[in-house]
Each structure stands twice: as structure tokens, then as C-alpha cells.
Amino acid sequence: GAGVSQSPRYKVAKRGQDVALRCDPISGHVSLFWYQQALGQGPEFLTYFQNEAQLDKSGLPSDRFFAERPEGSVSTLKIQRTQQEDSAVYLCASSLALGGSYTDTQYFGPGTRLTVL
Amino acid sequence: AQKVTQAQTEISVVEKEDVTLDCVYETRDTTYYLFWYKQPPSGELVFLIRRNSFDEQNEISGRYSWNFQKSTSSFNFTITASQVVDSAVYFCALRGGADGLTFGKGTHLIIQP
Numbered sequence: 001g002a003g004v005s006q007s008p009r010y011k012v013a014k015r016g017q018d019v020a021l022r023c024d025p026i027s028g029h030v031s032l033f034w035y036q037q038a039l040g041q042g043p044e045f046l047t048y049f050q051n052e053a054q055l056d057k058s059g060l061p062s063d064r065f066f067a068e069r070p071e072g073s074v075s076t077l078k079i080q081r082t083q084q085e086d087s088a089v090y091l092c093a094s095s096l097a098l099g100g101s102y103t104d105t106q107y108f109g110p111g112t113r114l115t116v117l
Numbered sequence: 118a119q120k121v122t123q124a125q126t127e128i129s130v131v132e133k134e135d136v137t138l139d140c141v142y143e144t145r146d147t148t149y150y151l152f153w154y155k156q157p158p159s160g161e162l163v164f165l166i167r168r169n170s171f172d173e174q175n176e177i178s179g180r181y182s183w184n185f186q187k188s189t190s191s192f193n194f195t196i197t198a199s200q201v202v203d204s205a206v207y208f209c210a211l212r213g214g215a216d217g218l219t220f221g222k223g224t225h226l227i228i229q230p
Contacts, residue, residue, distance in 0.1 A: 033217055042121075042208050043162070045217025056216040089160065105152070106218060108162035 002026065004109035006092050012115045013082045021077045021112045025094030032075050033106055034067055035091040043091050049075060082116045089113050119144045121211050123221035130199055131229050138194045138207050138224045146170075146213030151185065151192045156206040156223070168192065196226075204228045 005024040013019050025032050031050055035043035036059075045059040051072035060067070064083075069075040079086055089111040097104035120143040130136050142151065153165040166176065168185050176183050180197045196203055206225050210218040 035217070040222075042210075042220030042222050043218070044220070048216040059217060091162065093162075105164055105167050107164060108154070110159065110161045113160075 004092055004094050004107055006090075006109040006112050008112060009110060010113050010115075012117065014117055015084060016081050018078065018080045019082055019114065021079075021090050021114070023075045023077070023092030023094075023109060025073065025075070025092070026096075026107060029094035029096050029107075030072075031095045031097065031104065031106075032069055033093040033095075034075070034077050035093065036061075037089040037091055037111070039088070046077070046090075079114075082114075084116050087114055087116045119146075119211055119213055119219040121209050121219055121221035123207075123209055123224050125224045126222070127225040127227065129227040129229060132201055133198050135195060135197050136199050136226065136228075138196075138209075138226065140192045140194065140209030140221060142190050142192065142209070142211045144211060144213045149211060149213035152210040152212070152218065153183065153192075153194050154208045154210060156208060158205070162208070165194075199226075199228045201228050201230050 007022045033048050034046040036046055037043040047067045048056040049069040052069050064080045066078045091108055091111045093106035093108045095104035095106045122141045149170045151168045154162045156162050166183055173185050173187055182195045184193045204227055206223045208220050208223045210220045212218050
């Protein structure tokens with residue numbers, strides 16, 4: 001079956017522009033996660049949804065970052081007034097089980113590489 | 118706070134050699150899960166294995182094996198008879214009380230033909 005998909009795969013933005021990154025999770029997956037991966041580093045957790053509810057946004061680096069999942073399926077990560085330090089790969093993952101369960105495995109999409117000039 | 122340490126930044130071996138990737142973790146949670154992911158040059162993280170904190174039994178899957186030792190907070194990954202296709206960045210990750218995974222910085226594995 002189809003895995004997690006993300007679009008666009010590559011995005012170049014000028015400093016100060018707003019960007020929107022899309023994630024389509026695996027069909028039927030309840031939980032959805034966003035991570036930020038800087039060059040040469042491991043992914044870092046940004047935020048987590050259980051269906052349409054955003055249960056944890058502790059990893060969002062600033063109030064310029066905003067995520068939503070209005071119908072409990074597709075999610076959008078929006079970054080306002082982009083800065084050069086926002087340049088990274090943004091990874092989306094989904095899992096089948098409800099949040100709070102340690103047993104669910106997260107399956108990742110290919111990521112969106114954001115470059116801010 | 119949770120932490121995952123992968124001390125080996127890069128490992129280079131010749132094809133057919135065995136190689137072990139180290140992972141050491143820190144957590145105050147009594148229940149937690151450990152994961153290994155592979156990230157090939159294409160960039161997508163590929164799930165390899167999940168282990169819970171109550172099961173220290175080692176696991177083997179083909180050429181891959183994992184050694185979980187709770188006493189030393191380690192979850193090491195061994196590839197036997199390495200192949201060029203094994204070349205990738207490998208991440209160890211931990212999930213405890215927090216919702217997201219805590220990843221190590223990754224080990225870049227290079228298998229030379």
C-alpha cells in the first residue's frame with residue numbers, strides 16, 4: 001500500500017516568505033508527527049497529532065511555526081517569515097495506534113528539503 | 118530528559134566484513150521503546166526494528182542482529198557480511214514518556230566494494 005507522502009520534495013524560499021509543507025499519512029493512521037532534520041543531524045521532534053487534535057507542540061522552535069490537521073488526515077506545517085536557520089529537511093511520520101501507546105511504530109515520508117536564501 | 122548517543126560518526130568497512138553500530142541511551146522512564154532506522158541517500162527513514170524495555174532477548178533478521186543490554190543502556194546493531202547496499206546513515210531512537218522519538222545523531226556507514 002501507499003506510504004507516507006510529502007510535498008513538495010524541495011522548496012526554496014527567500015528570507016521572510018511564508019511556506020506550507022504538506023503531509024499525507026498512511027491511510028487509517030491515527031497519529032501524525034512532524035520532525036525537523038538539520039544537515040548531518042538526527043531528526044528532532046516538532047509536533048504530534050492524534051486525529052485532528054494537536055496534542056503536543058513542544059518541539060516547535062518558535063511561534064512562526066504552525067501545524068494543522070483539520071480533518072484528521074492530511075497535515076500542513078506552515079512556517080511564517082522564514083529565516084535561514086529554518087533550512088532543513090522536514091519529515092512527517094504516521095502511526096496506526098492511538099497516542100500514548102508506546103507500541104506504535106512511526107513510518108516516515110521522504111521529507112521536504114527547505115532552503116531559505 | 119531522554120538522550121540517545123551514537124558515538125560513531127562514520128564507519129567505513131570493506132564489503133563482506135561484519136560491522137557493529139553502537140547506541141547508548143538515557144531515560145528515566147521504566148517503560149520505553151528503542152528503534153533503529155536506516156536513511157539511504159534518498160533521504161527516507163526506513164524502519165528496521167522496535168524493541169521494548171522489558172524484552173532483552175536478542176533478535177536476528179537475516180544479516181541483521183540487535184543486542185539489547187539494559188544493564189549498560191545499550192542497543193547495538195550488527196550487520197554480518199556487509200554489502201554495498203547497506204551503505205546509509207543509521208539512526209537509533211528512543212520513545213519513552215514523550216510523544217515524539219528522540220534520535221541519536223546517526224552513524225554514516227560506508228561499505229566499500
